[in-house]
Amino acid sequence: MTSELDTGRASRGDRARSRAYLREFGAAMAAYVVVLVAVTVWGGLHGHDPARFALAVLPAVPAAGVAWAVLRHVRRIDDYQRRILLEGIAVGFALAMLGSVTLGLLAAAGLVVPGAPWIVYGIGMVSWAIGSGVAARR
Amino acid sequence: MRNRLKELREARGLTQAALADRLDVSRQTVNALETGRYDPSLPLAFRLARVFEQPIEAIFEPDDDAAVPRQGR
Numbered sequence A: 001m002t003s004e005l006d007t008g009r010a011s012r013g014d015r016a017r018s019r020a021y022l023r024e025f026g027a028a029m030a031a032y033v034v035v036l037v038a039v040t041v042w043g044g045l046h047g048h049d050p051a052r053f054a055l056a057v058l059p060a061v062p063a064a065g066v067a068w069a070v071l072r073h074v075r076r077i078d079d080y081q082r083r084i085l086l087e088g089i090a091v092g093f094a095l096a097m098l099g100s101v102t103l104g105l106l107a108a109a110g111l112v113v114p115g116a117p118w119i120v121y122g123i124g125m126v127s128w129a130i131g132s133g134v135a136a137r138r
Numbered sequence B: 001m002r003n004r005l006k007e008l009r010e011a012r013g014l015t016q017a018a019l020a021d022r023l024d025v026s027r028q029t030v031n032a033l034e035t036g037r038y039d040p041s042l043p044l045a046f047r048l049a050r051v052f053e054q055p056i057e058a059i060f061e062p063d064d065d066a067a068v069p070r071q072g073r
Helices: A012-042 A051-056 A060-076 A079-108 A116-137 B005-011 B016-023 B027-034 B042-052
Strands: none
Touching: A012 A060, A012 B016, A060 A079, A079 A116, A079 B027, B005 B027, B016 B027, B016 B042
């Protein structure tokens, strides 16, 4: 039974941690989108200049910033939240690896699935989110 | 592990969020502790004992199957 004290509202610490995460994640994500759009529009990725390869991977730099923001968040949260997050990541990693192996086996048999790396990425992210949700409700 | 956290918190008129701030954890964690979904780490158990001014064993009680097994010969 819940009492009037169980409001379900986030604590001040929760809000501060969320703000810090959103600020760092949002800044890195915004930088990623800007660089991605710039490279796609002006990068000449379909040309023949060897420099296009360097430009093509340029968005990975701000994407590393996103990973850094997630790591900082993991260090900021408490043990219980970290357990939930890491259980979700374990599910995401396992399913992404399974997807990667499956696509690799298909490619070995001659069926190359277009955009396979992005499919693996999507499997990993979606299953991470679902895995974290399930872990939080157990 | 069973615990008296909800009872002790409400006796002091604290919301889960207020207790979470005193313990420097999330409200979600306080909720998980109270509902028995999460057993605290030793440092967190000591912080709880300090907040409620009670020894750890007065707050937490092990489940029957978590009792120390009798030493065999």
